[in-house]
Amino acid sequence: MKRTLAASFFCILAATACRAQISAEGALFYERGHYWIELAFRNEAGRDTIPQHLVPAAFEIAKVGDAAGAFKPSRVEVVTFEGGGSAVILSSGKLEGRACYRVTCKPEGFEPVVIDSICDPFFFTPGAEECGGKALFRKYVASAFQKDGDAYTLNQFKYEYDFSDERSSSSLCIEPRFKTHGVAFEPSFEQGAVAYALGRRGTTSTDKRSFGFSVSTAAWVQDLRFGISGGYRHDRSVFQGTAGDSAMYTQSLTVEGRIRFDNLFDRVNRYCLSVFKGVDLGFGYAWYQSDDGDLWGSSDFGRTTPFVNLRATWTFLYGFQLSYSLRSCWPASGDDEFTEFHSLRFRLLLRDVLPAQAGKAYHPDIEFAFDTGRRLPLFEREKKVSIGFTFELYPW
Amino acid sequence: MDSWLRNRKRIRLDIAKAFSARSGIGEADFMQLFYDPAVPPVIGDFDSQYVSDAAVLEEILSALSEATGLEHVLIRSYFARTETFPQFAEHLLRAGAYSSEKR
Numbered sequence: 001m002k003r004t005l006a007a008s009f010f011c012i013l014a015a016t017a018c019r020a021q022i023s024a025e026g027a028l029f030y031e032r033g034h035y036w037i038e039l040a041f042r043n044e045a046g047r048d049t050i051p052q053h054l055v056p057a058a059f060e061i062a063k064v065g066d067a068a069g070a071f072k073p074s075r076v077e078v079v080t081f082e083g084g085g086s087a088v089i090l091s092s093g094k095l096e097g098r099a100c101y102r103v104t105c106k107p108e109g110f111e112p113v114v115i116d117s118i119c120d121p122f123f124f125t126p127g128a129e130e131c132g133g134k135a136l137f138r139k140y141v142a143s144a145f146q147k148d149g150d151a152y153t154l155n156q157f158k159y160e161y162d163f164s165d166e167r168s169s170s171s172l173c174i175e176p177r178f179k180t181h182g183v184a185f186e187p188s189f190e191q192g193a194v195a196y197a198l199g200r201r202g203t204t205s206t207d208k209r210s211f212g213f214s215v216s217t218a219a220w221v222q223d224l225r226f227g228i229s230g231g232y233r234h235d236r237s238v239f240q241g242t243a244g245d246s247a248m249y250t251q252s253l254t255v256e257g258r259i260r261f262d263n264l265f266d267r268v269n270r271y272c273l274s275v276f277k278g279v280d281l282g283f284g285y286a287w288y289q290s291d292d293g294d295l296w297g298s299s300d301f302g303r304t305t306p307f308v309n310l311r312a313t314w315t316f317l318y319g320f321q322l323s324y325s326l327r328s329c330w331p332a333s334g335d336d337e338f339t340e341f342h343s344l345r346f347r348l349l350l351r352d353v354l355p356a357q358a359g360k361a362y363h364p365d366i367e368f369a370f371d372t373g374r375r376l377p378l379f380e381r382e383k384k385v386s387i388g389f390t391f392e393l394y395p396w
Numbered sequence: 397m398d399s400w401l402r403n404r405k406r407i408r409l410d411i412a413k414a415f416s417a418r419s420g421i422g423e424a425d426f427m428q429l430f431y432d433p434a435v436p437p438v439i440g441d442f443d444s445q446y447v448s449d450a451a452v453l454e455e456i457l458s459a460l461s462e463a464t465g466l467e468h469v470l471i472r473s474y475f476a477r478t479e480t481f482p483q484f485a486e487h488l489l490r491a492g493a494y495s496s497e498k499r
Contacts, residue, residue: 029400030490038400081399121482124435131437184451218451220418225452262448265420271429271445277420278448315445352440352477 020044022051022110026103026118028095035095037061037073037103037118039088050078050086051107058107059090064100064117098122133272134353137319142353187213188233207238223263225280230255235377249291250377253301256284256309275315278323282309286329288377305331305376321347327375341373341382364389403494407464407485414459415481419446431481439484440477464488465496 026039043049054076062070073090080086090103100119106112130138171192178185190210211234218227235250260280269275287301311325323345330338346368371384408431415430416423430442447453457475461468466488474487 025401027400027404031400040399040401081402083398083402085399085402087399087401121480121486134437134441179454216451218455220455225418260448260452262418262420262446262452266416266422266425269420269446271421271425271441275420275445277446279420280448313448318441318445321444349444352438352444 019109019111022049022107022113024103024105024113024115026115028099028101028118028120030097030120034091034093035097035120037090037095037101039090039103039105039115040085041088041107041113048085050088051110053108054078054088058105060104061090061092061095062102062104064102067102098124131272131318133316133318137317137349138353141319141348142350182219183215183217185213185215187211206240208235210235218258218260225260225262227258227260228256229258233377237378246292248378250288251290251301252286252288252377254284254286254307254376256282256307258282258309272318273316276312277315278311278313280309280311282311283307284309286376290377303331303333305329307376315349319349319353321345321349323347327373329376329379331379339374339379341375342371344370398494400489403489404485407489407493408482410460410463411481411485414456414463415442415446417459418452418456419448421446436480436482438478438480439475442481443477460488464493466491466493 021044022041024039024041026037028035028037030036041049041051056072056074056076059073059076060070061073071092071094073092075091077089077091078086079089095101097120100117100123103115103118104112105115171190173190173192174188188211191208193207212232214229214231216227216229218225220226231254233252233254237248237250239246239248258280259282260278262277262279265276265279284307286305286307288303288305289301307327307329309325309327311323313321313323315321323343325343327341327343328338329340348366350365367388369384369386369388371382374381408427412423412426412431415421416426421429430436443453447456457471458468460466461471464471470491471488474484474491476484479487
């Protein structure tokens with residue numbers, strides 16, 4: 001109130017015609033084959049208003065940074081929207097996409113208004129800055145893995161060099177995902193070679209082929225995601241020994257409940273520097289059987305074990321991603337009372353930083369993997385250290 | 397005709413809500429980091445840092461489908477890692493987000 005009185009007093013003193021203040025915001029949009037500018041005005045009280053007698057001569061439009069090329073709109077139209085409210089639409093054949101405009105408006109009875117930057121969302125600012133972590137990763141880490149010229153010639157989704165057995169190995173994994181009525185169905189096929197350290201029996205390599213499927217559903221309860229899944233998996237492992245190869249067939253059925261905690265890390269996550277995701281804990285039960293000679297074995301899944309799964313992924317300095325999972329089992333039969341399987345992955349997220357190779361959607365990530373322990377269904381001791389290129393089809 | 401100014405504000409909130417509700421980032425942080433900067437990071441940056449798996453991403457897009465009235469498949473087709481969230485939003489608005497509410 002005092003401010004208004006003071007302003008009136010100064011107006012009288014200056015003997016000038018004081019005009020009301022008005023503010024405006026705008027949007028450049030594309031509709032019906034043309035670009036248009038929508039302007040919304042607000043009075044001093046912050047209420048929507050439309051100045052009277054708006055004509056094209058009251059407006060001036062210029063591309064940001066190109067004041068010399070300013071132009072008037074060919075048409076000014078006041079429109080009222082179905083949901084209430086109204087706005088001013090400026091049209092001109094000179095409006096283009098991927099651009100930012102500065103609009104000056106001199107409405108009758110109001111102070112002139114300037115809306116500095118009305119941009120098409122597809123406009124890119126030249127010389128854009130990136131966050132510190134990404135700049136560091138792109139300049140000093142990712143660049144070391146850039147390969148100019150030839151495209152990678154890998155046909156596999158994943159290629160690894162297995163340090164623990166001094167041999168290379170490849171694996172192919174296909175897991176399409178179908179979802180209907182909130183239930184996800186995921187068949188899987190995996191083929192690969194893994195080196196096993198079998199304790200006193202030395203080291204041997206194993207060719208492994210697996211297929212299976214899982215059915216799962218999940219729901220969010222506030223910040224937590226609860227999921228339940230059931231699955232079947234059939235594995236065929238061929239052990240290469242001096243006396244010849246031997247095949248082992250295993251089958252397993254599992255049910256698992258899972259809780260995901262990603263949202264609880266809202267406050268500690270710092271984009272570009274340190275982000276946790278995929279943090280979840282699962283509890284489950286498995287029925288399994290193995291057979292030395294028969295493809296399908298018996299239908300009696302006589303061996304059982306409860307298990308616990310813990311997983312987490314931590315990304316630091318934008319491109320370094322560390323994933324860890326622990327699976328602990330308590331088999332009800334056999335020699336083992338407690339087993340655990342640790343899986344550590346260290347991945348360099350190159351695909352968003354390095355340019356895509358010719359013919360590839362993006363640059364592959366590089367992944368270092370370390371797996372050790374014993375797991376379903378054989379509970380043989382495994383150890384694998386590997387490095388590989390990963391062409392991940394995720395998300396589609 | 398509908399207000400693009402109003403729809404842009406609305407879809408900004410809906411995208412922030414859908415993506416932050418299912419990942420480790422608060423709604424305000426999402427808008428500040430991924431939507432409001434003059435030059436926002438690309439979606440791929442958010443995806444690799446915050447989205448834990450494909451299922452979560454599908455759920456996010458489903459939530460967005462509910463909010464905008466667009467088909468899930470259509471939303472998915474506009475989700476490109478190399479674009480920014482405001483560009484993703486613009487694709488959805490041009491595809492008719494919220495227009496089904498008036499029918």
